[in-house]
Amino acid sequence: MSSNNSFVGSKIKGIRETKNLSLEEVSESCGLTVEQIEAIESGQTMPSLGPLIKIARALGVRLGTFMDDNDALGPVVCRAKDREADSSISFSNGATDARKHMEYHPLAQQKAGRHMEPFIIDINPEKNHEFQLSAHEGEEFIYVMQGEIEIDYGKETYTLSEGDSIFYDSIVKHHVHGAPGKSAKILAVVYIPF
Numbered sequence: 001m002s003s004n005n006s007f008v009g010s011k012i013k014g015i016r017e018t019k020n021l022s023l024e025e026v027s028e029s030c031g032l033t034v035e036q037i038e039a040i041e042s043g044q045t046m047p048s049l050g051p052l053i054k055i056a057r058a059l060g061v062r063l064g065t066f067m068d069d070n071d072a073l074g075p076v077v078c079r080a081k082d083r084e085a086d087s088s089i090s091f092s093n094g095a096t097d098a099r100k101h102m103e104y105h106p107l108a109q110q111k112a113g114r115h116m117e118p119f120i121i122d123i124n125p126e127k128n129h130e131f132q133l134s135a136h137e138g139e140e141f142i143y144v145m146q147g148e149i150e151i152d153y154g155k156e157t158y159t160l161s162e163g164d165s166i167f168y169d170s171i172v173k174h175h176v177h178g179a180p181g182k183s184a185k186i187l188a189v190v191y192i193p194f
Contacts, residue, residue, distance in 0.1 A: 006043030011066045013041040015059050029058035050134025050170075053192060057137075063192055064109070064117055078107045102176075116191050123149060123184040126177050133173035138192040141167045142176065147184030151176050 016026055023034045030037075032051055039045040040055070047055075049063075056063045103122040108114055133152055142151070143165040151158045152175045153168055159179055160166060168174065170190070178184050 008046065008066045009041045009043040012037075012055060012059070015061055015065065016041075019059060021059070026055065026058045030054035048132075048134060049190065050136045053136040053138075053190075056192075062114070063190070064106075064114055115193065116189050118187070118189045120145070121186050121188050123147070123176070123178045123186065125181050125183050127181075131175040131177060133175045135173045136170050136192070138170045138190060139167065140170050140174075140191070141165065141189045143187040145185045145187055148179040148182045149176060149184045149186060150179050 016023075023037050026032075027034045027037055030051065031054060032040075032047070036045070036047070036051075037055070040047060046052075052066065053063050056066065102124065105120040105122075107118040107120065108116070131152060142149075142160070144160045144162050146162055148159065148161045151160065151166060151168075152173075154172045154174070158166060176186075176188075
């Protein structure tokens, strides 16, 4: 887990340095503090998807650029056995307890020029339901494979069980988490216009 967090952080740092952007400039563009960006770049912490998308925008790259190993122009097949063998990427879930998180299994890391980011996400149970909602450009589609989740979306809360799905505009403040005391596995596709 931490090695993949370090991989993402080092990618962000490398892109920022290649573009000759200071930590302060990126901080100003994406609304995170310099300390938060330093912690991400060093692999100490991983933000939820919203802030990560804002960092991508500030750097002028796709979100997927942070996770890409190599690029393929044709179709990319992700076999279940390979996905399970790959170590996942752990994002904070914006919970007050920083140890709570979601495990992201990217499904299209090698696909060049993509605008959609598909993931299988393992959601761990939460004890504390004080979440920071985030918003970013684009759309999201979520299909619940196992368990039960809640989505805070604007002023509404939606509960989804196995087999349920939701499609929403990401520009509205939102947060995805397990239903109280529940874990879940979801398929999530995030579309980010570029």
